[in-house]
Amino acid sequence: MVIQNKRKLLNRLAKAYPNPSTELLFTSPYELVVAVMLSAQCTDKKVNQVTPALFKRYPDFQSLAKAKLSELQTLIKPINYYLTKSKHLIAAAKVITEQFGGKIPETREALMKCPGIGQKTANVVLGELGHAKTFPVDTHVFRVSRRLGLASGKTVQEVEEELMQEFDAKYWHNLHHWLILHGRRVCKAPRPLCRECSLAEICPSYLIFVED
Ligand code: SF4
Incomplete structure (x- = not known):
């Protein structure tokens, strides 16, 4: 060109x-990570419909790491691939709380250690949070x-x-x-x-x- x-x-x-800007609704880095993970193969509109109740029930990585799988699955059931995403959300929250002290890693390599966070998701999170140009x-x-x-x-x-x-x-x-x-x-x-x-x-x- x-x-x-x-x-x-x-x-x-x-x-x-x-x-x-993103059409996903979020008020904190935690909410951004969760919303972006949910948005894979799913519309932002559908994600925005489930996240208010989800963030009320699990307001941070600590509470999400301890979530009961069946309860989380029920909360995000309208989301495509909700069964796999529920497992990934809990596993990623555990990695972030246990390995990164509850803070979102600021490099792509570290972020991609979390289950369910691939290159695109990591790029979106790092870019939106201003940790890297992506x-x-x-x-x-x-x-x-x-x-x-x-x-x-x-x-x-x-x-x-x-x-x-x-x-x-x-x-x-x-x-x-x-x-x-x-x-x-x-x-x-x-x-x-x-x-x-x-x-x-x-x-x-x-x-x-x-x-x-
Ligand atoms: S709609 Fe897409 S393919 Fe068509 S002119 Fe615009 S950019 Fe090109």
């Missing part, structure tokens, strides 16, 4: 989505960045590396959220709304989809 179009892309995304690649970022020609990698890791090379680190946080929001609202899978897209003029996939 030539520099002129890169500027155009950033300007148009900034105009379309003036408040780029460019988390979820299904929307992966799809939209490839359609826009910002990346061509076939894996999440490859696309993440390409995006980090292509853009200055100061743009990573916002661009990550812009691509997610654009993927949810306009550049949808499998059928993007190209005729309504403010990026159509600079998108190499526009003609592919409108002529399809």
Whole structure:
């Protein structure tokens, strides 16, 4: 992508989505970690529906580490993969309380020692908490960045590396959220709304989809 179009892309995304931030609701780093773990393969909307009761019952890692599995499963039942996620939440809370003194690790390597926390989840947590500059690649970022020609990698890791090379680190946080929001609202899978897209003029996939 030539520099002129890169500027155009950033300007148009900034105009379309003036408040780029996660749609997950949280009031503390603990709540962020739990919400992000729950959001894998699940909508933020559904996560936001279950977390108020969950955070009331288990307000910190200490209480979550001691949670009864069946009770936790009932609380998060509407969430996709709730059985596995319940086990991961308790196990991760135990690791954070027992190995890290109840504090969220500030490096990706340490954070990924927690069950259920993979590269994307760790990147989101570290980026949102400001511990590191990260460019988390979820299904929307992966799809939209490839359609826009910002990346061509076939894996999440490859696309993440390409995006980090292509853009200055100061743009990573916002661009990550812009691509997610654009993927949810306009550049949808499998059928993007190209005729309504403010990026159509600079998108190499526009003609592919409108002529399809
Ligand atoms: S023009 Fe179509 S494919 Fe390109 S970013 Fe917009 S919606 Fe996505």
